[in-house]
Amino acid sequence: MAESNKENTENKILNAAKAIFQSKGMDGSRMQEIADKAGINKALLHYYYRSKQVLFEAVFSNAFSLIAPQLNKILDSDLDLFDKIRGFAKNYISFISKHPYLPNFVINELHRNPGFILKLKEKKEFPNFEKFTNQINEYVEKGLIRPIAPEQLFLNLISLNLFPIVGSPLFKLLLNLDDITYKKLIEDRKTEVAEFIIHSIKIK
Amino acid sequence: MAESNKENTENKILNAAKAIFQSKGMDGSRMQEIADKAGINKALLHYYYRSKQVLFEAVFSNAFSLIAPQLNKILDSDLDLFDKIRGFAKNYISFISKHPYLPNFVINELHRNPGFILKLKEKKEFPNFEKFTNQINEYVEKGLIRPIAPEQLFLNLISLNLFPIVGSPLFKLLLNLDDITYKKLIEDRKTEVAEFIIHSIKIK
DNA sequence: ACATTTGTTAACCAAATGGTTAAACCGAAT
DNA sequence: ATTCGGTTTAACCATTTGGTTAACAAATGT
Numbered sequence: 001m002a003e004s005n006k007e008n009t010e011n012k013i014l015n016a017a018k019a020i021f022q023s024k025g026m027d028g029s030r031m032q033e034i035a036d037k038a039g040i041n042k043a044l045l046h047y048y049y050r051s052k053q054v055l056f057e058a059v060f061s062n063a064f065s066l067i068a069p070q071l072n073k074i075l076d077s078d079l080d081l082f083d084k085i086r087g088f089a090k091n092y093i094s095f096i097s098k099h100p101y102l103p104n105f106v107i108n109e110l111h112r113n114p115g116f117i118l119k120l121k122e123k124k125e126f127p128n129f130e131k132f133t134n135q136i137n138e139y140v141e142k143g144l145i146r147p148i149a150p151e152q153l154f155l156n157l158i159s160l161n162l163f164p165i166v167g168s169p170l171f172k173l174l175l176n177l178d179d180i181t182y183k184k185l186i187e188d189r190k191t192e193v194a195e196f197i198i199h200s201i202k203i204k
Numbered sequence: 205m206a207e208s209n210k211e212n213t214e215n216k217i218l219n220a221a222k223a224i225f226q227s228k229g230m231d232g233s234r235m236q237e238i239a240d241k242a243g244i245n246k247a248l249l250h251y252y253y254r255s256k257q258v259l260f261e262a263v264f265s266n267a268f269s270l271i272a273p274q275l276n277k278i279l280d281s282d283l284d285l286f287d288k289i290r291g292f293a294k295n296y297i298s299f300i301s302k303h304p305y306l307p308n309f310v311i312n313e314l315h316r317n318p319g320f321i322l323k324l325k326e327k328k329e330f331p332n333f334e335k336f337t338n339q340i341n342e343y344v345e346k347g348l349i350r351p352i353a354p355e356q357l358f359l360n361l362i363s364l365n366l367f368p369i370v371g372s373p374l375f376k377l378l379l380n381l382d383d384i385t386y387k388k389l390i391e392d393r394k395t396e397v398a399e400f401i402i403h404s405i406k407i408k
Numbered sequence: 409a410c411a412t413t414t415g416t417t418a419a420c421c422a423a424a425t426g427g428t429t430a431a432a433c434c435g436a437a438t
Numbered sequence: 439a440t441t442c443g444g445t446t447t448a449a450c451c452a453t454t455t456g457g458t459t460a461a462c463a464a465a466t467g468t
Contacts, residue, residue, distance in 0.1 A: 009445080027231035028316065031426060041447050046427060071378075103371070108312065110373035112232070117377055127378060146403070151379060151389055152396055158375075159367035164359045166367070167307070169314035173321055174275075174331060175355060185355055192356055199350070200404035213415080235456060245417050250457060252415095 012038040013048055014058065021059045022101040025108055026052075057116075060109055063102055064120060070095055071127040081139050082202070084132075085157065086194040092161050093190050103166050129154070145201040153201070160193045216242040217252055218263065225263045226305040229312055230256075261320075264313055267306055268324060274299055275331040285343050286406070288336075289361065290398040296365050297394050307370050333358070349405040357405070364397045 016038035020029045031052055035042040049055035074088045096103065110117060133150040140147050164171060164186060172182050220241035224233045235256055239246040253259035278292045300307065314321060337354040344351050368375060368390060376386050 024316070025229065025231065025312075027229065030424090032424095042426085043428080043448080044446055047445075050427095052426065068378075103374070104311070104315070107308065107371050107374050108229075110377065111308070112228070114373070117373070120377065126380070129379070148400075149389075149392070149396075151381075152392065152400075154379070155368045155375065155389070155393075156364055156397075156400060158371075159363045160360055163363035163367035163370070166370075167311050167362075169318070169321070170307070170311050171359065171362075173314065173324065174272075175333070175358070176325075176330070177355075185353075185359070188353075188356065189359070192353075193360075196352075196356075196360060196404050200400050234454090236454095246456090247418080247458080248416055254457095256456065 009040065010048060012040065013045060017055050017059050021056060022063065022105045026056050026112065064106055065124055066099070066102065067106065068125055068127050075132045076128050081135050082198050085197050088157060089161055089194040090190045093186065096162060096165050097186070100165055103162050143203060146203055148201060156197065160196065164189060213244065214252060216244065217249060221259050221263050225260060226267065226309045230260050230316065268310055269328055270303070270306065271310065272329055272331050279336040280332050285339050286402050289401050292361060293365055293398040294394045297390065300366060300369050301390065304369055307366050347407060350407055352405060361401065364400065368393060
């Protein structure tokens with residue numbers, strides 16, 4: 001029972017830390033708040049994770065490692081390019097809608113502590129763009145799509161999918177939309193984005 | 205001389221605060237650090253701005269008020285839709301490249317303190333989308349572009365322009381690119397993005 | 409010249425915060 | 439029953455941090 005209890009506590013800590021860190025960032029989060037949310041004592045928090053920094057890195061690392069595989073799952077598949085784009089939009093928007101803090105969290109902390117990047121580069125599996133890149137070049141050669149640098153297409157794909165979610169408070173404010181209307185707008189994008197991209201590159 | 209000295213001090217404070225707040229956010233910034241950067245005493249900082257919150261709001265408000273006019277300047281002009289899109293891409297990417305922290309700063313703090321949104325709504329001039337919206341609908345009716353919701357086109361336009369800059373640390377990491385290569389990629393986007401959009405919507 | 413207001417500083421303070429310590433608790437092996 | 443390991447807690451500590459105070463300096467008005 002000790003074993004499962006330990007597991008349990010560790011889980012409670014990680015979940016609490018994830019919630020707090022991802023919504024308030026490293027600087028805005030308090031160890032006490034994390035302890036409270038996990039239903040434990042602050043000292044116990046330090047028993048499991050020596051310092052705030054260590055706990056934070058555990059959460060961050062975990063968050064980051066969600067991104068790459070999710071990207072790969074689609075980019076590195078055997079689908080036809082157009083279906084890949086469609087699948088990506090549909091799946092990734094759903095995924096990010098479930099973890100809306102994730103991209104912002106990662107971007108902020110990557111920015112806050114650039115040294116962290118090196119650590120990630122060593123350890124983490126990265127998305128494999130080779131297949132995607134080759135596929136695009138192939139489509140260009142065959143005259144199926146107009147010439148475009150694969151990196152640019154990738155940037156477009158990600159930007160169109162993520163930014164409306166990452167920047168939702170800004171967009172809601174600028175467009176003067178309420179939550180429900182904005183949500184509907186995002187929902188529409190699950191198909192809208194793919195068609196937008198395909199229209200742009202496909203040669204009819 | 206007292207007057208200009210005051211102006212001078214106030215300016216030094218605002219510039220310092222802007223630099224610190226925009227790169228570290230509200231929580232990550234220290235009043236002492238701002239005072240140091242402004243070359244003054246911490247007490248003097250509080251003499252000019254009663255509290256951290258007040259100083260922060262001054263900086264934030266100022267930052268935010270840069271965004272809307274910049275948007276309007278282009279969206280609300282009399283240009284042909286396609287030229288408008290081209291102009292937007294070229295100008296806005298330049299603008300944001302000069303203030304790369306801005307969007308992220310605004311988004312984060314909007315998220316951190318949603319109550320702030322209300323204050324902004326009252327005071328600030330907002331981008332005027334009417335002209336842009338009408339123009340798009342007009343182009344659709346005339347059969348010059350395929351049907352698209354103006355809000356979606358707006359989201360696309362902003363996302364394609366901003367996100368590669370906002371998310372640069374993430375993209376550099378994912379694509380495994382160094383600063384120079386990435387900068388070149390962004391530079392290319394000043395024309396690339398507009399063509400991408402126009403290809404997508406224009407009916408030939 | 410003198411008083412008054414405005415700008416500036418050094419020293420100080422209370423609260424918050426990350427982290428530590430020493431003791432208590434608890435299940436399992438002896 | 440007792441010891442022993444890991445787990446958990448309450449109380450504590452040192453430092454950081456936003457903010458204040460009181461005194462000094464520099465303008466400004468009369």
